Amino acid sequence: QKEVEQNSGPLSVPEGAIASLNCTYSDRGSQSFFWYRQYSGKSPELIMFIYSNGDKEDGRFTAQLNKASQYVSLLIRDSQPSDSATYLCAVRGGYSTLTFGKGTMLLVSP
């Protein structure tokens, strides 16, 4: 059974700091990896996706993928209180649907 593991948190960081969110997955055949942000009471919204090993940067966000270690992370630089949300990691194999983790709650304090 495919599993995606995330620390539920909350992860607390001060404003301006770097927030590091981690995710591990069990299926070695996974090929695409997604980070969604979900504010309380709202639906998930896509932040980034990554397919290849290494780093992918988009503004203040950097996704990091290490397929050998089955590990994907999301770094948020210069964290803002508006970044406070639950971050969902999602993983997809070749011809399959997404498997989501439980999410990590991030709290950014002013």
Place this chain on the structure above:
Amino acid sequence: ETGVTQTPRHLVMGMTNKKSLKCEQHLGHNAMYWYKQSAKKPLELMFVYNFKEQTENNSVPSRFSPECPNSSHLFLHLHTLQPEDSALYLCASTQEAFNTDTQYFGPGTRLTVL
């Protein structure tokens, strides 16, 4: 209207009621999904429709009945639900199912079963 819309946004129903959730996508996608999100649990995939054909049913109880009349509309018919079915029900769409396309979520329906 743009993106993925869902109605109603909130629903309270008794265990003997019959109700339906509606999802509509305005993105020209061909695949639509129903997810259930309960507290402290990962998003659970319920059903997948690809080009109006149901391609996945994740062992969902028969009291949940999906319907996809066309690629833009998806319904979830509810009948004799249990209190543990109370959750946020999310609809999503992609260009096609089972590929790397990004899923776009609707705002969800918050369901409470009394």
